Amino acid sequence: MMYRLLADAVMVAHFAFLAYLAVGGFLAWRWRRTIWAHLAVAAWGLVSVVTGVECPLSLAEDWARRRAGLEGLPASGFIDHYIEGVIYPEEYTNLARLGVAVLVLFSYVGYVLRRQ
Template sequence: MGYRLVAELAMVVHFLFLAYLAIGGFLAWRWRRTIWIHLGVVCWGLLSIVTGVECPLTVVEDWGRRHAGLEGLPRTGFIDHYIEGVVYPEEYTNAARWTVAVLVLFSYAGYVLRRR
């Protein structure tokens, strides 16, 4: 398997991870046991925002890119490279984070109400 493929797979998995972070709580309305996976994802997301810990997927993608002879990811990481300034302007980072937080809280409220 080529290094570039490793980098691209890490990038795709990273995007899927972020999508699951935003909407995984809603998936738990249908598949109840997945709530535990989503809680882990949310905890990782919070940890990375609060502490700045580097995501292993970012490390893998950067490694693959560099070994494939491509430019590595900027030290600011995956979200700064692919999301901020591309999907939304950088000045809306906190609004984007709060939007995801509201989605997660709403999905969890729905999860609890549907369980009753």
């Protein structure tokens, strides 16, 4: 039971992380210091997409699920399991990535313009 709750908590944290990746730059418009945290998150997102390195949150959820006696995450990972084919069709993966990149870049442009 405890491992199942841990797996669910990690899943929720992972969704929150991805949401912050997409729109966290806009928070820096109000709270300027958060730009540094968002830069780190955006860099991690870019590295994970480009290199395919597995996210520690995916590893943690997979571990907790298996300890709870559940099926682990598929080898393709968190996004493929929970998002692709669920929130948007798999054939739009590159478009979704482009959309997130545009959101991040727009938030950074807005951050710079509001700072001046």
